Amino acid sequence: MTNSAITASGLRKAFGDKVVLDGIDLEVGEGSIFSLLGPNGSGKTTTVNVLSTLTKADGGTVRVAGHDVATDARAVRAAIGVTGQFAAVDELLTGRENLQLMVDLNRRIHAGDGKRIVTELLERFDLVESAGKPASTYSGGMRRKLDLAMTLVGDPRIIFLDEPTTGLDPRSRRTMWSIIRDLVAGGVTVFLTTQYLEEADQLADRVAVLDQGHLVAQGTPDELKRQIAGTHVRLRFTTAAELDAAARLFPESTRDDEALTLRVPSDGGTASLRAVLDRLDEYSLGAEEFSVHRPDLDDVFLALTGRTTEVAAK
Structure with missing residues (x-):
């Protein structure tokens, strides 16, 4: 200091x-x-x-x-x-x-x-x-x-x-x-x-x-x-069958059946992202789109206080 x-x-x-x-x-x-x-x-x-x-x-x-x-x-x-x-x-x-x-x-x-x-x-x-x-x-x-x-x-x-x-x-x-x-x-x-x-x-x-x-x-x-835990790779698939198959490859992931998306925990780095994509390719699976999500203000605040900022501000 x-x-x-x-x-x-x-x-x-x-x-x-x-x-x-x-x-x-x-x-x-x-x-x-x-x-x-x-x-x-x-x-x-x-x-x-x-x-x-x-x-x-x-x-x-x-x-x-x-x-x-x-x-x-x-x-x-x-x-x-x-x-x-x-x-x-x-x-x-x-x-x-x-x-x-x-x-x-x-x-x-x-x-x-x-x-x-x-x-x-x-x-x-x-x-x-x-x-x-x-x-x-x-x-x-x-x-x-x-x-x-x-x-x-x-x-x-x-x-x-x-x-x-x-x-x-x-x-x-x-x-x-x-x-x-x-x-x-x-x-x-x-x-x-x-x-x-x-x-x-x-x-x-x-x-x-x-x-x-x-x-x-x-x-x-x-x-x-x-x-704050919560950094992840978000994968979106075109069919429920593809989502099911991908979910079996990443048992620690969280799925959203309505949006056909899978959230795979990651540190957000290139090596981690490459490992996810290589795993999908190994089983001939392709995501329609993917993105990396990192904690934002609400993620940080929720983890620290148990409330979102919108709730806390009321």
């Missing part, structure tokens, strides 16, 4: 009788992406609010950028930036005016640097052409980019991104991923919350899974997926 940008030990928070965080321990290395994964209501936003000084914890210790959030909140705030679940832009202002407002509110920025900072951020986030238009005319992806640009006005070294791609189309989501990677390449630490394993898989150096106030797993994305 490199030097720690964020550490939390025994973090607890309750609202009335509802315990939201129940003894959370985590550590985030400098210049890395740490992703907190979990369904709606699992405590992700509360965790961000506590780490970013927006909410006081009921117990435990938290240090961000080397400062205690309880006793040195001002120093923590000077080192961080926060982008919430919903873009916090003023829709009556233009993109440029939104950025200039953040510059004006930041006392650490010298008066002569403001215009340069605004121009650089507009260029960095490809917002130059729309800079003079009201934010109300922006697409969801553009609002998200402007929101993140506003967060970067003070050049924070630690950024909290709370579900930054929820509601974005695939192209806007990938654009946001690229921006996040560029930030980390520049030495920024990113604390990312998300409901999407794919997003954590694409971005995060380490992932923690949060459920009902408890961290139920931590590790790299690959480590988490390796904990």
Whole structure:
């Protein structure tokens, strides 16, 4: 582990009788992406609010950028930036005016640097052409980019991104991923919350899974997926007779008679796939189609908590 940008030990928070965080321990290395994964209501936003000084914890210790959030909140705030679940832009202002407002509110920025900072951020986030238009005319992806640009006005070294791609189309989501990677390449630490394993898989150096106030797993994305059984080769046949014959070849498989499919456990590697296909060929059997399935968010969450994310979010 490199030097720690964020550490939390025994973090607890309750609202009335509802315990939201129940003894959370985590550590985030400098210049890395740490992703907190979990369904709606699992405590992700509360965790961000506590780490970013927006909410006081009921117990435990938290240090961000080397400062205690309880006793040195001002120093923590000077080192961080926060982008919430919903873009916090003023829709009556233009993109440029939104950025200039953040510059004006930041006392650490010298008066002569403001215009340069605004121009650089507009260029960095490809917002130059729309800079003079009201934010109300922006697409969801553009609002998200402007929101993140506003967060970067003070050049924070630690950024909290709370579900930054929820509601974005695939192209806007990938654009946001690229921006996040560029930030980390520049030495920024990113604390990312998300409901999407794919997003954590694409971005995060380490992932923690949060459920009902408890961290139920931590590790790299690959480590988490390796904990979950369920990777398999899915074979689809044209006749029930072919399905019957294939099922006899792979007694550990699971069959779906209605769909004429067979799920054969596999590690997803080429050697394992080749062994399955060679076995079929040996007995003159041919699948109409095949695919490799790896665990996704629901697979991981179901295995760890006994519930799917859809159920957990209700």
